[in-house]
Amino acid sequence: LxxxxxxxxxxxxxxxxxxxxxxxxxxxxxxxxxxxxxxxxxxxxxxxxxxxxxxxxxxxxxxxxxxxxxxxxxxxxxxxxxxxxxxxxxxxxxxxxxxxxxxxxxxxxxNQPQKNYFWWFVAGGILIVLLLAIIIYLLLKNRRKQDEDD
CATH class of the missing domain: 2.60.40.10 (Immunoglobulins)
Known part of the structure:
Protein backbone atom coordinates (compact mmCIF):
# COMPACT_ATOMS: atom_id res chain seq x y z
CA LEU A 1 0.00 0.00 0.00
CA ASN A 111 -2.03 25.82 -15.14
CA GLN A 112 -0.74 24.46 -18.44
CA PRO A 113 -1.98 26.81 -21.15
CA GLN A 114 -4.52 25.16 -23.39
CA LYS A 115 -3.68 25.18 -27.07
CA ASN A 116 -5.65 27.88 -28.80
CA TYR A 117 -6.52 27.12 -32.40
CA PHE A 118 -8.73 30.19 -32.89
CA TRP A 119 -6.34 32.01 -35.21
CA TRP A 120 -5.81 28.86 -37.28
CA PHE A 121 -9.57 28.66 -37.79
CA VAL A 122 -9.74 32.36 -38.71
CA ALA A 123 -6.89 31.96 -41.23
CA GLY A 124 -8.52 28.83 -42.67
CA GLY A 125 -11.86 30.64 -42.99
CA ILE A 126 -10.25 33.59 -44.76
CA LEU A 127 -8.42 31.22 -47.11
CA ILE A 128 -11.66 29.41 -47.98
CA VAL A 129 -13.48 32.71 -48.62
CA LEU A 130 -10.61 33.89 -50.88
CA LEU A 131 -10.60 30.62 -52.83
CA LEU A 132 -14.38 30.81 -53.30
CA ALA A 133 -14.10 34.44 -54.46
CA ILE A 134 -11.41 33.50 -57.02
CA ILE A 135 -13.47 30.56 -58.31
CA ILE A 136 -16.61 32.70 -58.65
CA TYR A 137 -14.61 35.46 -60.39
CA LEU A 138 -13.11 32.98 -62.88
CA LEU A 139 -16.49 31.35 -63.56
CA LEU A 140 -18.16 34.72 -64.16
CA LYS A 141 -15.28 35.87 -66.40
CA ASN A 142 -15.48 32.64 -68.40
CA ARG A 143 -19.29 32.97 -68.77
CA ARG A 144 -18.99 36.61 -70.01
CA LYS A 145 -16.38 35.55 -72.54
CA GLN A 146 -18.68 32.78 -73.80
CA ASP A 147 -21.62 35.24 -74.02
CA GLU A 148 -19.48 37.68 -76.08
CA ASP A 149 -18.38 34.89 -78.43
CA ASP A 150 -22.01 33.94 -79.12
Missing part, protein backbone atom coordinates in the same frame (compact mmCIF):
# COMPACT_ATOMS: atom_id res chain seq x y z
CA UNK A 2 1.25 3.43 -0.91
CA UNK A 3 0.02 7.00 -0.61
CA UNK A 4 1.03 9.88 -2.89
CA UNK A 5 -0.26 13.08 -4.41
CA UNK A 6 -1.50 13.10 -7.97
CA UNK A 7 -3.83 14.71 -10.43
CA UNK A 8 -6.71 13.49 -12.59
CA UNK A 9 -8.60 15.75 -15.00
CA UNK A 10 -6.72 18.76 -13.60
CA UNK A 11 -7.97 18.03 -10.07
CA UNK A 12 -5.41 17.57 -7.31
CA UNK A 13 -5.85 14.53 -5.11
CA UNK A 14 -4.24 12.19 -2.62
CA UNK A 15 -4.04 8.68 -4.08
CA UNK A 16 -4.07 5.62 -1.84
CA UNK A 17 -3.27 2.35 -3.56
CA UNK A 18 -5.69 -0.35 -2.39
CA UNK A 19 -5.14 -4.04 -2.98
CA UNK A 20 -7.43 -7.06 -2.99
CA UNK A 21 -5.15 -10.04 -2.35
CA UNK A 22 -8.13 -12.40 -2.11
CA UNK A 23 -9.08 -14.73 -4.97
CA UNK A 24 -12.71 -13.54 -4.73
CA UNK A 25 -14.58 -10.45 -5.85
CA UNK A 26 -15.16 -7.82 -3.16
CA UNK A 27 -18.70 -6.50 -3.34
CA UNK A 28 -20.33 -3.57 -1.58
CA UNK A 29 -16.92 -2.11 -0.82
CA UNK A 30 -17.13 0.99 1.36
CA UNK A 31 -14.09 3.18 1.94
CA UNK A 32 -13.81 6.01 4.48
CA UNK A 33 -10.71 8.16 4.55
CA UNK A 34 -9.42 11.12 6.47
CA UNK A 35 -6.19 13.05 6.10
CA UNK A 36 -4.67 14.94 9.02
CA UNK A 37 -1.45 16.83 9.52
CA UNK A 38 0.99 14.44 11.22
CA UNK A 39 0.53 14.61 14.99
CA UNK A 40 -2.65 16.72 14.70
CA UNK A 41 -6.24 15.53 15.04
CA UNK A 42 -7.77 18.24 12.83
CA UNK A 43 -9.07 16.64 9.61
CA UNK A 44 -7.74 18.36 6.49
CA UNK A 45 -9.41 16.11 3.89
CA UNK A 46 -12.01 13.42 4.18
CA UNK A 47 -13.84 11.22 1.74
CA UNK A 48 -16.31 8.37 1.74
CA UNK A 49 -17.45 6.13 -1.11
CA UNK A 50 -19.66 3.08 -1.07
CA UNK A 51 -21.22 0.50 -3.39
CA UNK A 52 -17.90 -0.18 -5.05
CA UNK A 53 -16.51 -3.51 -6.18
CA UNK A 54 -12.98 -4.77 -6.56
CA UNK A 55 -11.76 -7.56 -8.79
CA UNK A 56 -9.87 -10.52 -7.34
CA UNK A 57 -6.09 -10.20 -6.96
CA UNK A 58 -6.06 -6.59 -8.11
CA UNK A 59 -5.20 -3.10 -6.94
CA UNK A 60 -6.27 0.43 -7.80
CA UNK A 61 -5.60 4.00 -6.76
CA UNK A 62 -8.35 5.35 -4.55
CA UNK A 63 -8.59 9.12 -5.06
CA UNK A 64 -9.23 11.57 -2.25
CA UNK A 65 -9.84 14.92 -3.99
CA UNK A 66 -8.39 18.07 -2.48
CA UNK A 67 -11.44 20.05 -3.54
CA UNK A 68 -10.98 23.67 -2.53
CA UNK A 69 -8.39 22.70 0.10
CA UNK A 70 -4.79 23.43 -0.80
CA UNK A 71 -2.37 21.16 1.03
CA UNK A 72 0.79 22.82 2.27
CA UNK A 73 4.16 21.10 2.18
CA UNK A 74 4.57 18.79 5.14
CA UNK A 75 3.91 15.33 6.49
CA UNK A 76 0.35 14.06 6.64
CA UNK A 77 -1.36 10.96 7.98
CA UNK A 78 -3.94 9.05 5.97
CA UNK A 79 -6.38 6.92 7.96
CA UNK A 80 -8.40 4.51 5.83
CA UNK A 81 -11.21 2.15 6.81
CA UNK A 82 -12.58 -0.24 4.22
CA UNK A 83 -15.31 -2.82 4.58
CA UNK A 84 -16.80 -5.23 2.07
CA UNK A 85 -19.49 -7.86 1.96
CA UNK A 86 -18.32 -11.16 3.40
CA UNK A 87 -16.83 -9.76 6.59
CA UNK A 88 -13.81 -8.05 5.04
CA UNK A 89 -12.51 -5.13 7.08
CA UNK A 90 -9.26 -3.18 6.84
CA UNK A 91 -7.97 -0.30 8.85
CA UNK A 92 -4.64 1.25 8.15
CA UNK A 93 -2.81 4.45 8.88
CA UNK A 94 0.02 5.65 6.70
CA UNK A 95 2.16 8.79 6.77
CA UNK A 96 3.05 10.53 3.53
CA UNK A 97 4.96 13.67 2.67
CA UNK A 98 3.90 16.46 0.35
CA UNK A 99 6.91 18.44 -0.87
CA UNK A 100 6.98 21.97 -2.19
CA UNK A 101 8.28 20.52 -5.47
CA UNK A 102 5.19 18.27 -5.78
CA UNK A 103 2.89 21.21 -5.10
CA UNK A 104 4.69 23.21 -7.79
CA UNK A 105 4.45 20.35 -10.29
CA UNK A 106 0.74 19.90 -9.64
CA UNK A 107 0.17 23.64 -9.99
CA UNK A 108 2.14 23.69 -13.26
CA UNK A 109 0.13 20.76 -14.64
CA UNK A 110 -3.10 22.49 -13.71
Missing amino acids: SVKTGQTNSLNQVEAKLQNPEPGMMRDLKVKTKVTKEGDSKVVLQNEKSNMAMAPNSNFSYAIPWGSTQLAAGTYTLTLDATAKGGYHWHFTKNFTVTQKEIGQLANKY
